[in-house]
Amino acid sequence: MTASALVWMRRDLRCEDHAALYHALRRYQRVYCAFVFDSDILNCLPGRKDRRVEFIHDSVVDLHHALQQLAEQSGAPGGGLIVRHGPAQGCIVQLAQDLGVQEVFTNRDYEPQAMTRDQRVAQALRERGVAFSDYKDHVLLDRDEVLTQQGNPYSVFTPYKRAWLQKLDAFQLKPYPVGRYARNLAPPPKAERLPGLEELGFFRTNLHELPLPSGMRGAQKLLQAFVPRMAAYHEARDYPGRKGVSYLSVHLRFGTVSIRQLAALAARRAAEGCEGAKTWLSELAWRDFYFMILWHHPHVVNQSFKADYERVQWEEAPELWQAWSEARTGYPLVDAAMRQLHQTGYMHNRLRMVVASFLTKDLGIDWRRGERHFAEHLNDYDLAANNGGWQWAASTGCDSQPWFRIFNPITQSQKFDPEGQFIRRYVPELACVPDQNIHFPAAMKPVELTACGLRLGVDYPLPIIDHARARERTLMRFTLIA
Template identity: 55%
Template sequence: MPAPTLQNHPLSTQPRPSQYATGLMWFRRDLRTHDNAALFYALKHCKQVHCVFVFDKTILDKLPNKADRRVEFIWESCMALKSKLQSFGGDLHLLHAHAEQAIPALVKKLGAQAVFTNKDYEPAAISRDAEVANTLKNEGVELFRFKDQAIFEEDEVLTQGGKFFSVFTPYKNACLKKLDEFHLTPYPSEARMGALSPVNNLPAPTLEDMGFERTNLLDMIKPGEEGALDAFEDFLDRIDKYKDKRDFPAIKGVSYLSVHNRFGTISIRRLAKAAYDRFRTSGSEGAMGWLNELIWRDFYFQIIFHRPDAAQHAFKPEYDHIQWDSDEKAKKLFKAWCDGKTGYPLVDAAQRQLNQTGFMHNRLRMVTASFLTKDLGIDWRWGEQYFADHLNDFDLSANNGGWQWAASSGCDAQPYFRIFNPHSQSEKFDPDGKFIRKYCPELAKLSNKHIHNPAECPPFELQMAGVVLGQTYPRPVVEHDVARKKTLERYAVVKKAKVEE
């Protein structure tokens, strides 16, 4: 197979642009200068390139919490990007506006003939881009969009029948069969920085200007491209053990790169290539396990691209007929789940981790989602929205896919009769109770045996540990075995109706 060249790079999936005097690079989920597809093509095809990021009011005005870690992460990453561009002789326009109006207005102001940006596969983003493209086209300006956040996108990996995959394993196998160095070739965007427009000291809104507040983000995460590279280098030292350690929240087993992946402060090609090369050279099961997770990300991208209705509805339509609990009792149970006060320590610790840090370990996302839908009988969309409001790494496709997996309503989801037991999950994945003790300190003095289920702890040990059920720590809000039976009945009604159709 011939070596990839910039002229036939596999990641450019549309006609190559012409040469322009002035172009605009529109940053979105790609806050870096290294290996950036749209930035490379903008610099290559324009004599002068301006750069912009829009703090989009259409998105930000809907956020319920003005102390939002994600907005702070984006702002910090934009400031780092701005500094990086300045070091190359350019700068970054930072606008707090509605992108649909701001981009065409800036194009007109700068006299740009073309806009370059990287694709976003979410329904709202596709609609926004179509509106911007149409407005620009009426002004004789072209919007060029490139693949950058996915290894494979849209229709690049299809079944033999020409349809999109709805089951992960065959999708993964098809991806691995197609994946090679050709698809992991980086764009040398930083080699062409001489084309940046020599503007400098452009004004930038502060978080406070946009109505947002500082959070505890910087105590936990270093934003920007430099922060991403630091986290990546740290993970490379641990990647070989990833498969063995990834399910244990009390140890440093996962990559902690999800927020950087979400906002593109590091290239997906760099991540995938590192895993791909490590597996090929050493047979590392950890590297392959992590590559599988990156492919899961692509899998959900192509699901939301082909089935945008899944953002609001069950992927399997019959599951939209499930009768979820939504009365006042359900609302109180939902609040207990949100606050980490269900009486199930691992669930509570997971929710408190999310509330305090904006992060939740992947294993715990499955456990707590299963608990909400199958122990509490509450609509997965309630939990999906809560995660959307609180996760630093919130991504519509992955969040939706994960919740529908837990609720058994999605593509390749676990069968409805497979219901996580929160106690056994706790004993298996936090055997010493270390994670629980960190986020539920009121249980810290319980033994390893009883910390997973304080309700079954002998009264004497509870007294010695200073735990008073119903006061210092809640009693279980439901009985798991009873809730499990009710869930099986709830789903069986829907399955029976499907069969009878």
């Protein structure tokens, strides 16, 4: 009997430079590929219109065709993706039995719930005589690969990055040559009809109206557009009104692009002296850092990394929370950022820090509430990075912003959106406000407001809080436990 295996694809929706697929193809003569629209996850989503589900669906269709093309090019009898909809554990175990495979391959996940799921799948497979193997693919260096000299995980980023760069070599950046063994791709056991988005219980969003192409091809399109801008990344990345970042975060989240491909490109350009590439490589190190933190300290999902900061007395403030979540704070940069999130599912990284600081330091609201709000709306939501970023802003996490350093939403706006270009895009009611006033219209004189036709409290809200006073309350809140 021909030995066969099943590759379970999850957050790795590509067939190039794919660790699990490569190892399965090398070892087995028939390799099936499958993806499960996990109902245990989908049923927990807050609505039936979710850009992420649509992005995944589009990327699954793209992957199905890419696998077929890869098989055809290698002379294999067929290829493609087996797609199921249901609880992942039951679907994979049943599919492994139906296909008669000897082993299930997958790429590693680091989120606690996913790890528990994988342990249950592995146990259920073993009970049926099927092996289970997982591989590092979503990060460059994971778990225990970067430790201190004492063998402990790092909790401060700078020394971690130094060790990370020393460990990162040509081997870690080398792509897996999937195509070399693609002749072992097996076609689905019967003609696979991919389920439509509506069959999954979801509806179309505005995803296709956004500059966010999906799938493997979409990732490469964005990457090629970023390459000419990479040299200026270190300077342009903080300005939301400029096209300074790569916009690849959602593709990294769902694995439609290989982290090794990006890091190899950044490392090569950095070695040539490109400052932008060095900064971009550092951002990839932050990504690995937060995955490492989540794996070693899973309590951060619901608790502060620093145990003492669990004693912080956060405010309930339902009206302030509602104003923040509805982009009605009276601070234009904060409101523009929140509108960008709600309208597109994306928020510029600098603005993520600004709005997180505003929620936790100006409004005094628990970082966990903001983290959950982002989890509901971000296309690129990733537990490790989102949790790390929120705890950084709230000063409760590892290597976090010191609690006595508090972002001023007005000066942040003046510095990173000096001409109000970003603000005007998402807060058009302020379009006629002069550049020098657009960062805080509440400071304008009545004659100035009349001149530009703006009625504060009617056309645009008055500030919900005074930043200077809020800063003092935050200093007092943290001083009590410091």
